[in-house]
Amino acid sequence: MKRYGSLIKIKPKKLEEYKKIHADIWPDVARMITKCNIKNYSIYHKDGFLFSYFEYIGEDFKSDMAKMAADPITQKWWDICMPMQEPLETRKEGEWWAEMEEVFHQD
């Protein structure tokens, strides 16, 4: 299992809408997350920042992420979510959510 922490900004005017749709995520999007081996997935908000934490239990993260990105319903979901977000300038090439560095872990 590998843990991932990621960071992105949310447009202040879009926060309530973002919370609302995430309180009632489309079942097909939720199922695709599970199918792509992501577990224990949380998103937190504070001061315009969204932090995501999840645990990846598969064998090939890149390939699972490609599978998710190729799913038409997930694409429609992202078409709604992404304009609400503002990615960090400092993210790596190809990233939307910027991957964070794990500086501590204790089971």
Added chain:
Amino acid sequence: MKRYGSLIKIKPKKLEEYKKIHADIWPDVARMITKCNIKNYSIYHKDGFLFSYFEYIGEDFKSDMAKMAADPITQKWWDICMPMQEPLETRKEGEWWAEMEEVFHQD
């Protein structure tokens, strides 16, 4: 079980030192974390922000946090860590790390 996400800033000049001591946390501090019912505890860094995620498996979070705060070795550890950190202006009264709002969760 209750999940907690929290946010704080790290002084840029102190990041390397913070990472170094957290790569080799004092065993007594680690044990106290476990004794206070905290599990699956991670800290991530990006752009001067530290995000922490952990799972609380006890019955009385406030009382466990008071127990941790009363532990002399934990206090010494905090005396080293806290000057490296810069709490958010927007934190609630009594907070050091600012608690974030969970906007999404999927098991």
